[in-house]
Amino acid sequence: MKNNNFKLLSLGLITGIINGLFGSGGGMIIVPALGYFLGLKEYKAHATAISIILPITIISTIVYFLSNSISIATSLFVMAGSLLGSYIGAKSLKKIPSKILSKAFGCVIIYTALRMIFQ
């Protein structure tokens, strides 16, 4: 049980550091980890991950805000688009097979990553 506590705390710690450091990406760690360590099914892992990332994100937002790293006006524009986009996505895009999707995204993400590194 002690061992388990240590695992859970470390898992949270790593997720928090990544999510704070990169302003994103916590889900990439915690979703597979919830499946792997706690045996959650994928849909439950996704849902539960949000309940873990939300408080982490709120704390990170506060730290960013206090160091003047957040532009509220810009955020509101992006947020308007994003909320509309999630609505459209939820209504229309469930049928694309996820295997093809993740391969296509993998390629796009790798290309983008190289541009970010070598810009």
Place this chain on the structure above:
Amino acid sequence: MKLILIGLFSGIISGMGIGGGVILIPSLVLLSNIEQIQAQGINLVVFIPSAVIALITHNKEGNLDSKHNKKIIIGGLTGAIIGSLLATQIEENNLRSYFGIFLLGVGIYELFKKNRS
């Protein structure tokens, strides 16, 4: 207008189970000349309302399994403070490169992961 479109696109993508930030942050940096730290900040703010809406829905449908959440979140909040303080201290070009390296890992993972169901 460009900002709204970038938001729209990343919102659509995030519904497909791939983190919206992975698309949103590079789009803001590469297409809109926004600083890396600012882009990360925007992503944090944008995540909050959609996460609240998603949580309400998931909670109604009984998809949450939160019995281990307390410990994970305690670790998580500590990590979040450390990570965020680091992010605000790291020089712009370096932060962008580190983000790129992280992104590269995410891309390779997406490419080679096996689908669970």
